[in-house]
Amino acid sequence: MQFRKTSAALAAVLTLSLAATACGNGGDKGANGDKITIGIKFDQPGMGLKTADGKYTGFDVDVATYIAKELGYKPDQIEWKQAPSAERENLIKNGDVKFVVATYTINDKRKAVVDFAGPYFLAHQDLLVRADDNSITKASDLNNKKLCSVTGSTSAQNVKEKLAPQADLQTFGGYSECLTGLENKAVDALTTDDSILAGYAAQKEHQGKFKLAGLKLSDEPYGVGLKKGDKELRDKINAALEKMKSDGSWDKFVKANLGPANYKNEPAPAITEK
Structure with missing residues (x-):
């Protein structure tokens, strides 16, 4: 009897531990009803915008939703978190978000603090x-x-x-x-x-x-920001980005969000962050 009680207690502790693990780090498992938290801009029409009626629209939102789908999350399992430019690294480091898709230019200074997948877009x-x-x-x-x-x-x-x-x-x-x-x-x-x-x-x-004006005064490769050293997640996101390009979704997202401005976008860039 004592052995059974001990086993039951250990099982209960293990269950609680697993549940706690699943809830942390911006959400991990999509299949069992967990949430995933993703950082986006709330104030950039066409890229990342929270509308007056509480909806989220833009190219970055579409890209993030596609990545989440490939990771096993449905749209209603996504929790959007505002990621102002100055706060993106902190949100990632503190585990407040699983990843950030927010007109986030890849550069060496940022790569010293966080990792990137992508790039998924080349702006100027x-x-x-x-x-x-x-x-x-x-x-x-x-x-x-x-x-x-x-x-x-x-x-x-x-x-x-x-x-x-x-x-x-x-x-x-x-x-x-x-x-x-x-x-x-x-x-x-x-x-x-x-x-x-x-x-x-x-x-x-x-x-x-x-x-x-179409002047291309600089190159701004946008990447998906994630926690330093999380190679498994980076590989999964890169795979999602490749699929997004190959199945036509990338072109569809650009046209839907930026097309009305007659924007002449660059082709989807090759992935360099591996």
Whole structure:
């Protein structure tokens, strides 16, 4: 009898331990009803946006949902967590998310802290101008013109310091303020990644008002950020990305989210993070 009681107690402890393990680390198993937590942007139309009615839309959201499906999770098992640029590494390191898909450029500084799968998209820094403005066709045309970006933007500083030192840089708290300024001619151009610019230009209220200059001022390979050393997860995500490209889903996601801006995207990039 004592042996049976001990065995039952050990079984109970083991069950609780396994349950606790499954709940931690952003969610692990999709088949048994667990959740997976994924970091995305909430404020980037076309890429990662939480809408007023609580839905999540954008290319990054579609990519993340596809990856989750390949890992065994249905859409209703995904918990979306806001991943502002400055918080992405912390969210990954602390285990608050399983992975991050949030216009997350792969670079050496970030790779010292987290690992990446992908890249799954190649963006470039570009300019957004009014649709009827043909005066800006190269970066140097911004000299003596008003260039807008968000406060703390490295994109704007890149233009100001290297490409158009005479540009009149105007900074605001958000891209929507830059778009308003661009529309009413208070500023002449807005700069950040072309994918983000295309997302804004593709919004219904903006369609036909703006165009991308198509200048490719930098290369921005977007990767899926995950915990350092988790090679098993990275391999699974890379396999999902390859499948997403081969079955046509990648093209479908780009067209649905960025197509209305007449965005000329690069082909799906080769995976380099292995």
